[in-house]
Amino acid sequence: MKTLNLDLQEKSYPIYIGQDLLSEGELLTKHISGKQVMIVTNTAVAPLYLKKVKNLLSSFELAQVILPDGEKYKTLGTLNCIFSALLENKFDRSCTLIALGGGVVGDMTGFAAASYQRAVNFIQIPTTLLSQVDSSVGGKTGVNHALGKNMIGAFHQPKCVLIDIDTLDTLDNQQYSAGMAEVIKYGLLGHLNFFNFLQENIQDLTDRDKSLIAEIIYHSCQYKTNIVAQDELEVGKRALLNFGHTFGHAIENTLGYGTFLHGEAISVGMLMAIKLSQLEGYLSSNQVVQVQDLLEKANLPISIIGKISVTDFMKAMLVDKKVINGNIRLVLLKELGHAFVCDDYKNQLLNQVINEFCQ
Amino acid sequence: MKTLNLDLQEKSYPIYIGQDLLSEGELLTKHISGKQVMIVTNTAVAPLYLKKVKNLLSSFELAQVILPDGEKYKTLGTLNCIFSALLENKFDRSCTLIALGGGVVGDMTGFAAASYQRAVNFIQIPTTLLSQVDSSVGGKTGVNHALGKNMIGAFHQPKCVLIDIDTLDTLDNQQYSAGMAEVIKYGLLGHLNFFNFLQENIQDLTDRDKSLIAEIIYHSCQYKTNIVAQDELEVGKRALLNFGHTFGHAIENTLGYGTFLHGEAISVGMLMAIKLSQLEGYLSSNQVVQVQDLLEKANLPISIIGKISVTDFMKAMLVDKKVINGNIRLVLLKELGHAFVCDDYKNQLLNQVINEFCQ
Incomplete structure (x- = not known):
């Protein structure tokens, strides 16, 4: 223990x-x-x-x-x-x-x-x-x-x-994969080494190797405790943990709870944030592919299943705890393993991402 | 101001x-x-x-x-x-x-x-x-x-x-009187001088003399801020502010909300606590009469209007935030103007008080 x-x-x-x-x-x-x-x-x-x-x-x-x-x-x-x-x-x-x-x-x-x-x-x-x-x-x-x-x-x-x-x-495989989405999140937002570790071990992890599972849980909790200890009430740094969540919550809200598991919505939500990070010039298309590949190997969805209108999606995004005075603050990646809170992204690029994922 | x-x-x-x-x-x-x-x-x-x-x-x-x-x-x-x-x-x-x-x-x-x-x-x-x-x-x-x-x-x-x-x-007179119950509470639980002041001025107060009203509000808030500043989360001293409330809440709960205003239930609840304090030997019967007299002059009830069974009342008292491990902690008076939290009162005396007030 x-x-x-x-x-x-x-x-x-x-x-x-x-x-x-x-x-x-x-x-x-x-x-x-x-x-x-x-x-x-x-x-x-x-x-x-x-x-x-x-x-x-x-x-x-x-x-x-x-x-x-x-x-x-x-x-x-x-x-x-x-x-x-x-x-x-x-x-x-x-x-x-x-x-x-x-x-x-x-x-x-x-x-x-x-x-x-x-x-x-x-x-x-x-x-x-x-x-x-x-x-x-x-x-x-x-x-x-x-x-x-x-x-x-x-x-x-x-x-x-x-x-x-x-x-x-x-735990069934779908629920297990949904959890893996949040594990991958820690790699993406703060820890390139951990992201690489997940890439290398994703097969054994989906095969449920227990010592590997213990390791990723420990690592994830360690990362989270560290951030929460610095910012319990989310007035600053803790917001980074919401990487993928503003998009993900909007997916859950518009699809209705139960269509996607939370972790599945977060998988697509992270990919949306990654795409926006790429369009903003922070990530290469190769890096986007890497993330997409890891999510797929973890049996996670990389697109929205079901129809969501762009307008409904935008409306749902506006109801989020990260919205201040009508401005949606998003967590984006400066590079793989380095997230930041961004509120000066280009609205046009955000629309482009939403249009790509919604129909 | x-x-x-x-x-x-x-x-x-x-x-x-x-x-x-x-x-x-x-x-x-x-x-x-x-x-x-x-x-x-x-x-x-x-x-x-x-x-x-x-x-x-x-x-x-x-x-x-x-x-x-x-x-x-x-x-x-x-x-x-x-x-x-x-x-x-x-x-x-x-x-x-x-x-x-x-x-x-x-x-x-x-x-x-x-x-x-x-x-x-x-x-x-x-x-x-x-x-x-x-x-x-x-x-x-x-x-x-x-x-x-x-x-x-x-x-x-x-x-x-x-x-x-x-x-x-x-504010109508009934609501005004209900508020006066909580004002009288401050006198009873912590401030003999204030209790005496209320006795002397109760007629002008029921006549709504504004400068007197301003004075009792200031005094009540001052007393309350002082206690809350010492014990925000009610782990100690703040419990004294619940004088009359365990009885009062039980009255409200058994009669159903709306029969008594909150302050009216507290008026009767305080009198029940006063009676128990008397039976426990802390107060004289003359002091009980003094309190009863002030409550009546403030147009407050001194008995329960409507029927409550003793058993229902006891059950309702057990659902109270002052109950710890099945023991009902009560705020009683050691003397007029001095409350204390008591959990070693005689159960038989509590029953006597409840029997006197319930039918």
């Missing part, structure tokens, strides 16, 4: 990465201060790991909520189910919530914890590659609104993140 | 108290950093003051949401109306929300601001006595859940609080 520490003064917490961690009760229980524990999971994950996690917590007053599975349920309505369960079980401010599942479960459980009685503790046990390398770390929590993704939420840090790599054994 | 400062380091903010403040644009505008401003108000307040406030903000990109009036609308559903309005108007993270109204509007607007795009700025313009002396100051925001009052929320401090005493001119 490896441990990373996210350094945020009194809000600091460890990220445990390893195999068979769901058999080690103490890793989990030492981060629980009260008696009451609510496990929040979904219909896909509950049959696989709920019993195992409950076994670790037999000394606590335990309750559970099993949510429906899918991004389309990441709403205020579903959040209210968590609040109802907490209140029906008379859970008080000393309780701890545990998010057992992927990014949707983690984001909603975290926001429920941020808002229940004006904040209680929570712990992340991410069970998808995407949530292990991205959403479980850094304290971004929230739900979607019909008019925009992740528009309602809070910054609320967990007490620990427990990444048991063995939970990926039950 | 008088100004108080709530000292919370980088989150510090001023509280302006005076007459005709809604004519002074700069007081408001100097606390707005972006271009987009959303005024949140309700159907009762909008016809009275919305135009006036909009006039102060003509240089901004303005939008408004007019919510239905009443505690029963303080829900996640109504909150979502605010989010929809923000998104429909393409409001970004640099926007400012303005709460124009009483406690319900203030609590919901504050929580909307805390959660929209993971937090934007907001300003409080309280227009009821209750919100001017209590809920607009200190950053407690939130909504109710069917199973408990204020169970969902966040600590989120406003950029300023603008208390225009003239807005009380349009």
Whole structure:
């Protein structure tokens, strides 16, 4: 097992990465201060790991909520189910919530914890590659609104993140690839060596070599903790982590949740950002091909499946947390492995990219 | 005009108290950093003051949401109306929300601001006595859940609080009295001199003497800012401000929102806490009569109107943020003007008080 520490003064917490961690009760229980524990999971994950996690917590007053599975349920309505369960079980401010599942479960459980009685503790046990390398770390929590993704939420840090790599054994290939999109993101935005490493090992990674998986998760989390420690509330540098996300969110919003997995939308979104970076003169066409090639080898989409009108896409882009006074700030690449926040790109080139990807 | 400062380091903010403040644009505008401003108000307040406030903000990109009036609308559903309005108007993270109204509007607007795009700025313009002396100051925001009052929320401090005493001119007597309950609370929990002052001046106060009103608002806010500055997140001393509230919330919850105004429920709740303090041997029966007398002169109820079963009341008390591990912590008085948090009261005496007030 490896441990990373996210350094945020009194809000600091460890990220445990390893195999068979769901058999080690103490890793989990030492981060629980009260008696009451609510496990929040979904219909896909509950049959696989709920019993195992409950076994670790037999000394606590335990309750559970099993949510429906899918991004389309990441709403205020579903959040209210968590609040109802907490209140029906008379859970008080000393309780701890545990998010057992992927990014949707983690984001909603975290926001429920941020808002229940004006904040209680929570712990992340991410069970998808995407949530292990991205959403479980850094304290971004929230739900979607019909008019925009992740528009309602809070910054609320967990007490620990427990990444048991063995939970990926039950993850289907599409979900696994979707997670790989966020892994590739770290290479593209900040780490050329890591990008090269991924290029070299993509075959073994799609074959699910566990030691390689442990390595890329550690590397991704290390990169993310480093950025979040410098800029928890995203007033600066943390925005770089949104590379591909303004485009990706617009894809998800216009296609409707469920057509693409989040990571798949991010794959296409990153490629759109890469193309714009090329048109702006930062990247060569050969570099674009390299990225496209890696995404394809990771079984990720490189074009939008389904029809989106250019106008709808533009509208959706305007509803994004990176928009300030109507200006869309984009994360582009200066070179492979070096992202920057850009707001003086040429609108005409942005339109060209959108036209190329939308029909 | 008088100004108080709530000292919370980088989150510090001023509280302006005076007459005709809604004519002074700069007081408001100097606390707005972006271009987009959303005024949140309700159907009762909008016809009275919305135009006036909009006039102060003509240089901004303005939008408004007019919510239905009443505690029963303080829900996640109504909150979502605010989010929809923000998104429909393409409001970004640099926007400012303005709460124009009483406690319900203030609590919901504050929580909307805390959660929209993971937090934007907001300003409080309280227009009821209750919100001017209590809920607009200190950053407690939130909504109710069917199973408990204020169970969902966040600590989120406003950029300023603008208390225009003239807005009380349009407040009906019942609402005015309800606010007086929270004023009397400050006397009871921390300030014998202030309690005596209220006893002496209660007739002029019910006659709405404006200079006296300004004085009690200033005094109440001063007391509250002092406590909040020491304990923003209510891990200690701030709990004293909940004097009467565990009983009061249980009354509201069992009677259903709308039967009693919040301040009216707090009036009875304080009297219940006072009676328990007497039974525990802290207060004399004469002191109980004094408090009861002041509440009556302030046109506040001293008994529960309507039937509540003892069992329902007990159940409702258990759903309260002051409950830890099933134990109800109560704020009692050691003497008039001196509250303390108590968890070793005799259960039998608590039952006696509940039996006396419920039928």
